[in-house]
Amino acid sequence: MAVRDTGAEQLIKDTAKRIFFAEGKRNATTQDIADAAGVTRTLVNYYFRSKDILFRQVFDEAMLDMRNKFDAVLSAELPFRKKLEGFIDMFYAEVTAFPYKESFMISEINSHEFDVDKKEISPALRIFIKDIQQEMEKGTIKKMRPANFMLNLFSLLAYPLLTRPLFKKLFELSDVEFERLLHDRKKMILEMLLC
Amino acid sequence: MAVRDTGAEQLIKDTAKRIFFAEGKRNATTQDIADAAGVTRTLVNYYFRSKDILFRQVFDEAMLDMRNKFDAVLSAELPFRKKLEGFIDMFYAEVTAFPYKESFMISEINSHEFDVDKKEISPALRIFIKDIQQEMEKGTIKKMRPANFMLNLFSLLAYPLLTRPLFKKLFELSDVEFERLLHDRKKMILEMLLC
DNA sequence: GTTTTGTCTGACAAAAATGTCAAACTAATC
DNA sequence: GATTAGTTTGACATTTTTGTCAGACAAAAC
Numbered sequence: 001m002a003v004r005d006t007g008a009e010q011l012i013k014d015t016a017k018r019i020f021f022a023e024g025k026r027n028a029t030t031q032d033i034a035d036a037a038g039v040t041r042t043l044v045n046y047y048f049r050s051k052d053i054l055f056r057q058v059f060d061e062a063m064l065d066m067r068n069k070f071d072a073v074l075s076a077e078l079p080f081r082k083k084l085e086g087f088i089d090m091f092y093a094e095v096t097a098f099p100y101k102e103s104f105m106i107s108e109i110n111s112h113e114f115d116v117d118k119k120e121i122s123p124a125l126r127i128f129i130k131d132i133q134q135e136m137e138k139g140t141i142k143k144m145r146p147a148n149f150m151l152n153l154f155s156l157l158a159y160p161l162l163t164r165p166l167f168k169k170l171f172e173l174s175d176v177e178f179e180r181l182l183h184d185r186k187k188m189i190l191e192m193l194l195c
Numbered sequence: 196m197a198v199r200d201t202g203a204e205q206l207i208k209d210t211a212k213r214i215f216f217a218e219g220k221r222n223a224t225t226q227d228i229a230d231a232a233g234v235t236r237t238l239v240n241y242y243f244r245s246k247d248i249l250f251r252q253v254f255d256e257a258m259l260d261m262r263n264k265f266d267a268v269l270s271a272e273l274p275f276r277k278k279l280e281g282f283i284d285m286f287y288a289e290v291t292a293f294p295y296k297e298s299f300m301i302s303e304i305n306s307h308e309f310d311v312d313k314k315e316i317s318p319a320l321r322i323f324i325k326d327i328q329q330e331m332e333k334g335t336i337k338k339m340r341p342a343n344f345m346l347n348l349f350s351l352l353a354y355p356l357l358t359r360p361l362f363k364k365l366f367e368l369s370d371v372e373f374e375r376l377l378h379d380r381k382k383m384i385l386e387m388l389l390c
Numbered sequence: 391g392t393t394t395t396g397t398c399t400g401a402c403a404a405a406a407a408t409g410t411c412a413a414a415c416t417a418a419t420c
Numbered sequence: 421g422a423t424t425a426g427t428t429t430g431a432c433a434t435t436t437t438t439g440t441c442a443g444a445c446a447a448a449a450c
Contacts, residue, residue: 004396004447024305029437040399045439103305109361110219110298116364125365144383147366147376151355152387159350162357166304169311170320171342181342188339192347192387199417199426224407235429240409 009047012037016058017098024100026107030054059108062101063116069094071124080135081194083128084153088186091157102158140194149193156189204242207232211253212293219295221302225249254303257296258311264289266319275330276389278323279348283381286352297357335389344388351384 015037019028030051034041048054073086095102108114121129129146136143160167160182168178210232214223225246229236243249268281290297303309316324324341331338355362355377363373 006397008397024307026302026306030439031437041438042399042440043397046398049439051438100305103301106298106357107221107302109358110295111221112219114360116361118364121365121367142383142386145376145379147362147368148379148383151362151376151380152351152383154358155350155354156347159354159357160346162301162354163304163349165309166311167342167346169313170316172316173342181340181346184340184343185346188337188343188347191337192390195387195390201427203427225409226407236408237410237430238428241428244409246408 008039008043012039012044012047012054013058013061016054017062020058020104021062021098021101024103026100026104060117062105066094066105067122071122074128075124080131080140081190083131084190084193087153088157088189092182092186095161099161102162106162135194142195153189153193156185156192160185203234203238207234207239207242207249208253208256211249212257215253215299216257216293216296219298221295221299254300255312257300261289261300262317266317269323270319275326275335276385278326279385279388282348283352283384287377287381290356294356297353301357330389337390348384348388351380351387355380 012033016028016033019025019033019036025032030044031041033054034044044054048057069090070087073083073090076083076086078086128150132141132146132149135141141149164178167173168175173181207228211223211228214220214228214231220227225239226236228249229239239249243252264285265282268278268285271278271281273281323345327336327341327344330336336344359373362368363370368376
């Protein structure tokens with residue numbers, strides 16, 4: 001298949017990603033996606049057979065894409081603190097490009113069809129877990145299960161972005177003020193993790 | 196309206212809440228809800244006119260319910276540390292009863308129709324912000340914007356539950372092991388916040 | 391230049407979900 | 421016990437979304 005590549009298949013996937021992750025239209029129909037891509041809906045079915053398959057494919061690729069970015073940062077040859085900084089920067093860049101991606105993923109993760117195709121703990125994660133344990137022995141971070149350290153890192157980083165609209169209203173913050181808040185967090189997160 | 200209260204209206208709402216928040220069927224149809232409640236779908240329309248209105252009503256009540264619980268804990272006459280502990284316990288209890296509520300709320304908060312009907316910062320929140328500032332002056336917590344302190348609290352508490360299925364797989368954890376992890380977090384979160 | 395093969399489209403069919411209405415039912419009220 | 425008014429239902433209509441299929445189109449192969 002796909003011998004005479006016209007780019008339509010990729011175009012459809014990219015458009016779907018934009019609509020879901022950048023524009024936050026979680027309930028977009030195949031027609032919406034086709035329209036946005038400037039093709040007919042029939043073509044979407046031609047390449048992906050069904051909506052579910054398109055969904056799954058977009059989700060899986062997004063998942064893989066994220067994992068690759070995580071792995072690149074977490075297995076880099078850098079001191080621990082630099083790794084964390086790199087991770088935070090990478091994460092913020094990702095959110096800036098795709099503000100709704102996190103929210104979308106959370107939804108999927110909690111849906112009943114969720115199933116990742118992993119065999120085992122990734123090598124990069126294994127390296128990072130080693131790092132964490134070493135830092136604990138050095139005393140730069142508190143002793144805890146590595147999984148909990150990672151949960152803390154992700155939590156402090158991701159959650160504020162997931163609840164941004166709510167917190168903006170709760171604390172009566174403008175966009176600029178919220179950005180400033182996020183900016184402050186960068187240093188603060190490091191301090192909290194490396195106590 | 197509702198002069199001859201048969202309990203059907205409340206039954207439908209309660210059933211919807213159970214399906215959404217406890218069973219995690221985010222895309223349940225009105226038919227699904229009617230079936231689960233043991234009534235006809237027509238009756239759902241009789242009481243709520245449209246699916247959207249039912250959704251909105253269930254969401255708003257859930258939001259209000261949460262806010263009330265938060266307020267009760269945050270404005271209690273207790274030392275700061277006890278308040279935090281109460282908050283954490285309340286949150287875990289809530290999640291145990293409705294495992295998918297958080298995820299549902301995040302979705303809604305990030306949808307484009309989201310709009311809370313609040314006038315101003317709630318009195319309870321104002322009290323808690325005062326508490327936070329006092330603790331900062333006493334030196335029991337690091338100096339930061341109160342909003343950031345609250346974000347930290349929520350993040351550390353809520354995020355692990357949102358990504359539970361993913362982390363379970365990533366770290367190859369059983370349900371029991373994950374529960375143990377969560378249990379450890381209780382003390383840890385307090386330590387991280389009160390350094 | 392004609393055949394072949396992959397790409398794309400319009401028209402149609404099917405399915406899924408929501409909404410409406412007249413009429414049946416039932417518990418209060420008179 | 422007849423009337424009234426709120427409640428419930430089944431049948432029907434509409435809307436929305438998805439899926440299919442025969443055929444048009446275009447580029448490569450012969």
